[in-house]
Structure formats: structure tokens, C-alpha cells
Amino acid sequence: MQDLVRYARSPGTLIASRFEGPDETICTCCQHARATVSVAGKALCPTCLPAYALDTPRIDEMASLIWLPHVDQGVLSRLALALHAVCAQQGEAIGTATTGPAGHAGAIFAELRAQAGGLIERIGTAQISHLREAARNLSQAPLQRQHVASGIRVLHHGVGLPDEPNSYRHYLNTLKEGSSS
Numbered sequence: 035m036q037d038l039v040r041y042a043r044s045p046g047t048l049i050a051s052r053f054e055g056p057d058e059t060i061c062t063c064c065q066h067a068r069a070t071v072s073v074a075g076k077a078l079c080p081t082c083l084p085a086y087a088l089d090t091p092r093i094d095e096m097a098s099l100i101w102l103p104h105v106d107q108g109v110l111s112r113l114a115l116a117l118h119a120v121c122a123q124q125g126e127a128i129g130t131a132t133t134g135p136a137g138h139a140g141a142i143f144a145e146l147r148a149q150a151g152g153l154i155e156r157i158g159t160a161q162i163s164h165l166r167e168a169a170r171n172l173s174q175a176p177l178q179r180q181h182v183a184s185g186i187r188v189l190h191h192g193v194g195l196p197d198e199p200n201s202y203r204h205y206l207n208t209l210k211e212g213s214s215s
């Protein structure tokens with residue numbers, strides 16, 4: 035399982051570049067979706083991207099941190115993708131519908147987002163842009179640090195990188211087309 039605290043302490047700029055490997059490469063984090071980007075040598079899908087590209091400008095618009103110790107990052111990414119895909123099917127974004135499957139997906143997403151509270155209690159923030167500093171300030175005691183690191187997850191908000199916010203919506207549409215063909 036990824037130790038996000040140790041990762042956040044690593045040197046070097048963590049931003050995404052286009053994945054240049056074979057087309058059918060699967061994301062190394064969720065082991066589910068096709069990899070489209072690469073961060074520090076890791077092949078990643080658009081949903082797992084913000085859990086690794088910590089230095090992306092305005093990343094807090096794209097995703098946020100929550101406390102979810104019993105759910106692995108890859109599993110959370112699969113769940114987030116499923117919720118966003120359900121909304122896209124109805125032509126909605128997450129949280130804009132109150133009824134139907136998209137409304138239900140929005141309620142689950144809100145429940146997940148509410149888990150930010152547990153993390154703010156522990157590290158003082160739920161913003162990815164603050165994670166590097168928060169990780170540096172965490173106790174050096176390995177057990178204590180490990181306890182916190184074991185529960186930090188990144189929840190994708192269903193929007194693309196800030197310089198191309200519609201890209202995630204386009205990505206969801208390509209999945210829709212893929213599943214209907």
C-alpha cells in the first residue's frame with residue numbers, strides 16, 4: 035500500500051506527463067483503468083493521477099484528501115470512477131443531481147468527502163497542496179507516522195487538470211462509448 039506521507043516527503047517535482055508506453059498498459063495504482071499519464075515513472079489512469087501528481091498547480095480543484103484507512107487507494111479510485119461514470123451517463127456532474135442513479139452517486143460521494151474531517155483532525159488539512167508541508171511536520175516516530183500514513187487517501191472530484199477541466203468528462207465519455215460498443 036502506498037505510504038503517502040513518505041511519498042509526500044520525497045524530493046523532486048511530482049507532476050504528470052503523457053504516458054508513452056504501450057496502449058493497453060493498466061494503471062499501477064487501481065489495476066483497473068488504462069494508463070494515460072506518468073508520474074515519477076509510474077503509469078497511472080486519470081482517476082489515480084492526483085494521488086501521485088502532488089505538485090500539479092491548483093490540484094485542490096481536482097481532488098482532495100480523506101481519511102479512509104480500510105479502503106486501499108486503488109479501490110477508492112475505482113469507486114470514484116464508478117460514481118463519476120454514473121453521473122456522466124445521466125449528463126450530470128457529481129453533486130448536481132438529487133434524484134435517480136446520479137443523485138444516489140452524489141450522496142455516496144458526499145459521504146466520502148465528509149471523511150475529510152477525520153484527516154483534518156490528524157494532520158490539519160484535507161488539501162493535497164498542503165500535504166507535503168503537513169507530512170514534513172508529522173511526528174518522526176515511525177509507528178505514529180505509519181498510523182497516519184495508513185489512512186490518507188485521495189478522492190477525485192470528477193474534473194480534469196486545471197488547465198483542461200473538461201478532460202475528465204471527455205475521459206468518462208470515452209468509457210461510455212467503449213462499454214456500449
Ligand SMILES: [Zn+2]
Pocket residue numbers: 061062063064065066067078079080081082083111
Ligand atoms: Zn488508476
